Amino acid sequence: MVNIELKNISKSFGSVQANQDINIKVNSGEILGLLGENGAGKSTLMNILCGLYRPDEGKIIINQKETHFDNPGDAIKSGVGMVHQHFMLVPIFTVTENVILGNEKTGNLNYLKIKDSEKKVSEISEKYSLLVNPKEITERLSVGAQQRVEIIKVLFRSAELIIFDEPTAVLTPQEVKELFKIMNALKKSGKAIIFITHKLHEVREVCDKISILRAGMIVGEVDPKKVSNKELANLMVGRPVNLSLERKKNKTGKTILEVDNLSVLNENREIALNQISFNVKEGEIVGIAGVQGNGQTELVESITGLRNFVAGNVSYFEKKMEYITPREIHKLGIRHIPEDRQKSGVIANFTVSENKILNDYYQKPFSSNYIMSWGDVERVSETVVKNFDIRTPSITTLTQNLSGGNQQKLVVGRELSNKVDFLIASQPTRGIDVGSIEYIHKQLIETRNNGKGILLISTELDEILTLSDRILVLFEGKIIKEFSSNASTEEIGLAMAGQS
Amino acid sequence: MKLSYKLFGAFLASVLISLSSTAFAFTACQVTDIGGVDDKGFNATSWKGVQDAVAKHGIGSKLLESNAETDYVPNLNSFVSEGCDIIVSVGFLMGEATANAAKENPESKFAIVDFAYDPTIPNVMGLIYNTDEAAFLAGYLAAGVSKTGIVGTFGGINIPPVTIFMDGFVAGVNHYNKTKGTNVSVLGWDPESKEGLFTNNFSSLDDGRAFAQNLYDEGADIVMPVAGPVGLGSAALASELGTDSLKIIGVDVDQYVLDTKNQSVYLTTVEKGMDATVLGAIESAKNGSFKGGVYVGTLANNGVRIAPYHDLSSSVSNGLNNEIKKLRSSIINGFLSVKN
Amino acid sequence: MRDYLKKKIISENFDFEEILLIPILATLLALIIGCLFLLATGETFENILVAFTNLFIGSFGSLNAISETCTAATPLIFAALGIALAFRAGLFNIGAEGQIIIGGMAAVIIGFSIDFLPIWLHLPLALLFGAIFGALYAAIAGWLKATTGAHEVISTIMLNLIALRLLDYFLRLPVIQKEGRNDPISKSVLETAQLPQILSFIEPQLRLHSGFILMLVAVVLVYWLLFHTTIGFEFRSTGSNPNAAQYAGIKASLTIILVMGIAGALAGLAGSNQIMGVLGRATPGFSASIGFDAIAVALLGRSHPIGVLFAGLLFGALIAGGRLMQVKAGVSIDLITIIQALIIVFIAAPLLVRNAVPWAFKTKDKS
Known part of the structure; x- marks a missing residue:
């Protein structure tokens, strides 16, 4: 069980206020959708949570205890893991090799205990129905499967909070459905999840609650069941947005x-x-x-x-x-x-x-x-x-x-x-x-x-x-x-x- | 706060000191060529002459090293404006720059190693050396010691102060052949056409190694590099091959003393007594007898000589040693010409 | 409108910390570490102060010092302008040394062989040939890159070696070699091909020559070329993002050959400048590794013509001041080389500077 809270987080770069007084909270068994336009401050906030940046003000509270991350290693130790938009995988490595990279288990004389790790990868893969062969070469996998490797990587490091950064951008509609199933399975097993996206119907489909970020500030916290795409878009952009375009019939020429x-x-x-x-x-x-x-x-x-x-x-x-x-x-x-x-x-x-x-x-x-x-x-x-x-x-x-x-x-x-x-x-x-x-x-x-x-x-x-x-x-x-x-x-x- | 006052005080004091530093009544100044003062060769030896003068007469000394040819003129100018009592420039390559500086500053006194002006300049003393006299002895020695019947030499740049060594060396070998009826040959220099092997620098030890290796590969078992520090590379090669395979004849100043790392490889050194002549030039400037013109170092006035054989004396037979002693006196007495 | 634009470019895109603060701090840090070197070699604290005081006096303390600083800086800046220009177009021109040699050779040949022209024709002609031959020589590397993809770093290094040997060869040719000499040295350039000294009317030993003024003109011209012509626009596009430049229809191959040619012309002028303003003749070492020092100058000047001007003056000052430093304090002139090298280390690794003096920086590391 875990609950993670960001309290009054502010961060600026020079004269640019990237995050201002941000409060978000996510518990075990919960998917928080973080919705915002590019440049709204989502990346900065997540980099703070991953230990890449230190906030100017505010606290990170994990299980009611205030925590400081000096580097990404600290964040991983505290159970925060991130599935990046751009995969961080070595193409010619096997799935297992990619999963254990940087976390290798070795025996005497630095002997790599790859069998042990392969077993563990299989276990994780079965538990969360992340279907992937641990011995497969990564570059032979489809994009969706590579993403599953990224997720296994995070779980292998026993993450309790998993951040998905724009995970659907590279997937086909069918693969997106698969991903959502996986996210729900993770949620059921007690993980806390932050789902970053700008696609409105996706947050509504899979999230338990939604925080909307605009210009570095949280401008709304809404219940996905009670909100329409239009309302979400309005909150995100800060003005009414016309989503369905008028596309009149047109006569074609030469x-x-x-x-x-x-x-x-x-x-x-x-x-x-x-x-x-x-x-x-x-x-x-x-x-x-x-x-x-x-x-x-x-x-x-x-x-x-x-x-x-x-x-x-x-x-x-x-x-x-x-x-x-x-x-x-x-x-x-x-x-x-x-x-x-x-x-x-x-x-x-x-x-x-x-x-x-x-x-x-x-x-x-x-x-x-x-x-x-x-x-x-x-x-x-x-x-x-x-x-x-x-x-x-x-x-x-x-x-x-x-x-x-x-x-x-x-x-x-x-x-x-x-x-x-x-x-x-x-x-x-x-x-x-x-x-x-x-x-x-x-x-x-x-x-x-x-x-x-x-x-x-x-x-x-x-x-x-x-x-x-x-x-x-x-x-x-x-x-x-x-x-x-x-x-x-x-x-x-x-x-x-x-x-x- | 106190510390910073102290620092400031020290700074001020140092500025004052630096501005009024002509504490000595007489200052001798030397500009080196691009070989630098630690070339274990003529720059070092000339500087030793300056230091000898300092020790002997309690005068001041200053040094400027040239990093590139473009530094010669400004370095000489710096010393002129420093008010040096004599400026020693080292090396043939500084000839033009020194002549110009001397003409522009007729009040200053100059001495230049390895350059003789024709016509002479009233405020420049050219210090040149009949190195061929000593090199002649070294050539005779090498011809007598060589087992392969092939000896070699190479130079830094094809300029008279370098090639005079090679001329003498070849003449010495030829004299040996004439006297003994042998056929020892010299690689690397042809005194007739004035062509030979040159590294075209006075600094690359790698070149020294490569050139010596080439001569060794052609059969030479004694090599005389006439290229300042370049020869140190040749010595390193000889020390690896062993003195049975390759011996080195040093130049300028007894390399046995200077190149302590590889001292055992030096059969002898063709020495130029630059320290003595530089000292002499400084003394003449100090006691007022300075005169422009040319001072020639010879075997007779000990301005050139060959160094002792040191570790390799066992490879020089008594007979050969006596012959060389005799040759020396016949050269001094003018009975024998060292020209080819 | 244009003034308004310029003001904006300066105010907004002039990254004060990147362009000014880091080079200045790098220089200061290098000087401080230079002090530590001296302390470590057993110099007294007092003598070190003497050394550094004289480093300054010898470079800026008198008219003669300034003249020497500028004389030493002139060829460095010429060559560094070419290197900076190539940098801007994404090319690493290591070949300035070779281009200096070839340009200098061309200038010396024109300088001594033509004896019937008045100075106002002979002087520009010699300079022009220096520039043209430097340009042609550099363009070889550009042409190789454009047609075969040969990396310019490799080809310019090789061309440097070839230039060095060509110089040796040329200096031994009877038509070039000075009469009565066996060593490789060229005939002297005639008076009509010598860059006139510009301060000698004050004191005859002031060596500063008109090459300095030509250099200042070159700084302005390169600035103008880079920021006010379509050619400069193409150079900068290709250098900043070759892909986008290609998409925009800029021909990379043409740009590469052109930029190398201009860089070579500037290096050739550096060589001509040394021949016609300082040495009066060519010898095997006349290039004096100016082409390599110029790389450092271009880096320190952030590949901006104005930056190159100041960086070159700084290096010139170190050379000129180093002389007085050795005279007065007896500190070896090698210290200057150490300081120059340290400056480059700090410039190449700005993080070192940021970490050494964190309080000097407002913005934190952007990476």
Whole structure:
């Protein structure tokens, strides 16, 4: 039995108040949902609970005893464990090796007692129905199974409080259901659980109580049984949010993009896309659904001139595109929201305005004869910041100091403030707050309504369903099924798992 | 609080001391070349001359080491503005810088090791050495001691103060061949074409090892490195191989005394009496007899000599030793030319 | 509008602690540890004070001291500007030493071989050749990286060795070697190719030459290139996030060759500067490892042209002041090398500085 209480926790970084006077409490056999937008202070709070940060003020009370964590080791000893969003696993290790990493049981001469550990892993795995073979090599496991390894890891260290940090982001709908079963089993066996997410229906489905964090403060504690998605969203964003988008019927026009039997190799020279064909017309959003790593990246890169293809054709307004550079792509009016804004969307240590001009710095009015005209850059950036609701202290703030949502709005703003005929939006709302998601979705719909074409690639099924006029499911490099916009989650989920 | 006052006091005192530090009536100053003062070679020996003067006459001394060629001019200028009574610059490579400094500061007195100006400069005393006389003896010795009939040499940079050693060495070997009818050959230097083996630096011990190894591989069992501290690397190799396989002839100053780690490998050293000549230059400046021009160290005035054989004296037969003594006096008396 | 923008850039993105405080504290800490070294080698406390007082007097205490500081700093800053520029584009140019040698060689050849031009043509021509040959030499490494992916660290190190041997070879060629000398030394550059001294009208021994002014111009030009041209924008994009730059249509290969070329031109100017302003001729050691010290200067200056200027002046001051330190206190000039090395250790490991003087920092460690 355990009960954990955070009392009056405050933490600031320089002038930024990340957490202010926060009180939360979670008991054995209870799942607390911690709901908040990116940048609301969830990570800071959890890092305090994990011993990574020390609070400026406030107490951590475990079983009525005040506790101090000087480092993550202290927190683990006190029974706090975290299942990270990004798995901390060594791919070539077996499940057991990953579980015991840093906690190895050894005999004489440092002999690794792997058999003992394997037995223990099996026990844990059976007890909580975390189905996984202890001897399997980790990289051969599915994403869901890898997550189960992470959970076993935490249980192996006899955690009583388990924190799940955005655990559903990488899972298919079916895997999410599995996870919720596991969480309920853990709860029944007396563990306390904190579930961090920004997906509203998930907290309502699985949590016993919900705390909502906004701007570093707890703004609401609600009972999931008595609250609607809309109310939750309002609390989280701090203003009324329109969740269901008005997507009027739209007349489609000419074919913009025609992909014909396209085959592409990945870095390891394996087939990443296997003879896929589809098209996108003016005035429609075509959604590509699928679990990550099924060829989405390669598809986008081959359309945007970043990757050569081995067979097939890509035509743009009936003109073949082959050996075309990213810059020529831009000039054709093709805009691209990259799937990973940190990696390829923005330059973190550039200012907002520098990122704004990343694609067209070489053109007037941003420069002439190789000389930058920062005044014009500033002027245009101010407009984009205003038009696309980018929350930044100023346009000369470094982009790394912006929240994920605002960084993403900056990318969207950059792409849509130029001439757009065709937009490739890859994971346009990954890891960002509801307010920004709402905003970006509106922008995409508006672009579509203006008669432009959009290819939307997303692993978030909800997003695909909300926005797309047609849905294609990509599985292991093939389009295995096409759906209309009113298909059910269930149907598409099965296709995403490869069952057509 | 008290402590900080004390500290401040000490600081002030030190500043005052440093600003009025010309406590000595006469100060001799030395600028080393890039080999540094601890080169166990000509910089060290010249500095020993300065230190001898300090011990003997109670004068002051100052030292500036050059890290790079670009330091020569500013180092000399520093000493000029320090008001040094004589500035000793060490090495042929400082020739130009010293000449310029001397011309710009006709009031200051300079002495330079290993450089003779033509025409002479009134306030510079060039200290040069007929090293070939001593190297001749070393070459004769090496030819007599060698078992393989091959000896070797290499230099630091192809400049006269270096190659004069090699010239003398080759001449000595040739003289041995002529007298004894043998055919001992010298690797590493051709006095006719003025070409040979050069490391092109005076600092890399690794080069010293590699060059000696090459000569050894070609059959040489005695090697004379003329490259300052570079030779220390050759000595280390000889000590690993054993003196039966490889012996070293040192240069500048008796390496048996300086290179205590590998002293047993030195057959002899071709010594330049730089300490004595530097001391002499300082004394002349002090007693007012300083005169610009050239001072030449020879076997006759003991400005050059070969060092004792020390640990390896057993490998030098009495006969050979006597021949060398005779050669020395014939060179001094002018009966024998050491030129090739 | 532009002034407003500049003000904002300075006020918001000028990370005071990162850009100013850490280098300053690193320098102070290095000096303190230098003291401890001296104490450990048996110097008296008093003599150490003498040493450090003279380190300062010898670098800034008189007009001559300042002249010497600036003279020593000039080539360092030239080369460090090139290295900083390459850093900004994500390239680690270890090859400044080789570029200095090649640039210097080109300058010396133009400097002694052309005897019919007036100074206002001959001088710029020699400088231009120094820059061009430095640039071409550096561009080899850039070209190798762009076409074959060869890592620039490896290729520039190899090019340094090649440059060193080429220098040996060239200095022995009869057309280059000074008449009457057997050792590798070049002919002297003619008067018309010597950078005029700029303070000699006050006192003749003040060595500061017009290369210093050229260097200041170069600082401004590099700043302008980096922050006010599309080329600089491409350099910085590629250096900060090559992926994003590629997505934005910037050609990495072109950028790499161009930035190496400019870096090489600056290093070549450093070499020409030594030949035409200080030495007057080339010898095997004329580069004096300026190209390596410049890496330290670029690091200390945080790869910012203005930072490089001050870091270079600091290193110049250490060189010039070290001289007086050895003269007055008899402390070996090797101490300066130790201090320079310590500064770099502290710069490379800012956490050391933060932990050594935690009270100096407002923001805690960001990692």
